[in-house]
Amino acid sequence: MERARLAFQLDGHASDVREFDSPNERDAFLSRSIVDRVETGIVPGQRLRCPDWGEALVGDELAGVTFVMDYLQLQFQGGVATLYVWPEVHRTGGVLVVGDTGYRDGLCGLIGDRVTAAGIFLDDGAVIAFKGGELVIPPAAIRDAAQPEVFEGHGGEILAAEPPFA
Numbered sequence: 001m002e003r004a005r006l007a008f009q010l011d012g013h014a015s016d017v018r019e020f021d022s023p024n025e026r027d028a029f030l031s032r033s034i035v036d037r038v039e040t041g042i043v044p045g046q047r048l049r050c051p052d053w054g055e056a057l058v059g060d061e062l063a064g065v066t067f068v069m070d071y072l073q074l075q076f077q078g079g080v081a082t083l084y085v086w087p088e089v090h091r092t093g094g095v096l097v098v099g100d101t102g103y104r105d106g107l108c109g110l111i112g113d114r115v116t117a118a119g120i121f122l123d124d125g126a127v128i129a130f131k132g133g134e135l136v137i138p139p140a141a142i143r144d145a146a147q148p149e150v151f152e153g154h155g156g157e158i159l160a161a162e163p164p165f166a
Contacts (some may be wrong), residue, residue: 049111053156057081057128060154061114065107073109073137074128076115079154087135088129106133120141124149125157 020026041157043072056078057155064075089106096103120126126137142158144148151158 030031051127053120053158054128056154056156057115057118059114061112062110062130064111067104074154076154081151081153082149083137083151084147085137085141087126087137089131089133090136105134109133110135120158 018031028118044153058075060076060078062074063077066073070084072086073081074081089096089110091109093108096106110132113132115128115130117129118127122139124136125139125142128135133153136151137150137158148159
């Protein structure tokens with residue numbers, strides 16, 4: 001089933017992202033709910049980058065991974081990043097989430113890889129890309145985080161209560 005996302009901002013309000021079961025469902029929502037709109041012509045699947053997060057990680061090498069009771073630390077040559085939301089591990093073989101067999105191995109398999117890109121994207125959430133895969137914290141996981149901090153330390157900070165995921 002093809003899912004559809006809609007990112008929008010109303011004048012004077014925080015941005016919002018909604019997911020629909022199909023492009024037709026999204027279009028029906030738009031025509032019914034938002035009549036005075038300007039469409040930007042975003043290509044489906046295109047990542048929309050929010051600036052300033054993760055730039056310090058690019059080019060840095062992942063030196064270690066530490067699993068703590070309810071959070072994760074990534075040791076880079078330039079510092080430590082603490083993730084309070086467990087990231088998805090996107091590798092060639094598929095996507096692993098915490099609790100899946102092979103999740104720890106998937107994370108540790110990135111040790112020694114350099115970060116090729118890092119950013120916050122409205123449609124994908126927080127993404128740290130390596131040659132061998134990606135760590136992704138989806139927008140819903142950021143929005144629904146149990147605590148305000150989602151990511152802090154080397155690379156910047158992401159808080160659950162701040163745009164674009166508020």
